[in-house]
Amino acid sequence: MAVTFHIPGALREFTAGRSRVEIEHSPASLADALAALWTLYPGLRDRIATEQGQVREHINIFIGAENIRYTGGLASAITPGCEISIVPAVSGGGGGWPRQSRSILR
Numbered sequence: 001m002a003v004t005f006h007i008p009g010a011l012r013e014f015t016a017g018r019s020r021v022e023i024e025h026s027p028a029s030l031a032d033a034l035a036a037l038w039t040l041y042p043g044l045r046d047r048i049a050t051e052q053g054q055v056r057e058h059i060n061i062f063i064g065a066e067n068i069r070y071t072g073g074l075a076s077a078i079t080p081g082c083e084i085s086i087v088p089a090v091s092g093g094g095g096g097w098p099r100q101s102r103s104i105l106r
Contacts, residue, residue, distance in 0.1 A: 001026060001080035003028065003033055010088055014043035031074040033084060048086065058089040 002022040007015050015021055021040065038045040048059055054074070055061060055086040060083040061068045068076045076086075 003027060003078055003080070005033075005037055006083060006085040008032045008086055008088055011044060011047055011086065014047065015041045026080040027078050029074065029078060030061065030068055030076045030084070032076070033078050060087040060089060061085070062087065 003026060004023050005021045005023070006020060007019055015031060021037060023033055024034045025036070027036055034048070048056060048061075049095075050056055055068070061084055063071065063076055065076065065096075066076075068074070
């Protein structure tokens, strides 16, 4: 059974626009699944992993609903048919609010 990766919009230029990528064989760990993903789409690797092979600080990866930072990182077990979501961190501030809206919050 395939493992499915959900690809965020910011990374779809590296997957030929695909929002979902299926890995047909069942990898045993997240590291194996990512290696298979990078074989298909090598441009993703540098956006997801550091030069040392660790997941970048601003990237969150979920296996199902579980964040891999709490389940063993790259050694996290993969089950056949699971879904893996790659989620870039979102940051920013309220600097773009209209002046009138900001005064309401004071």
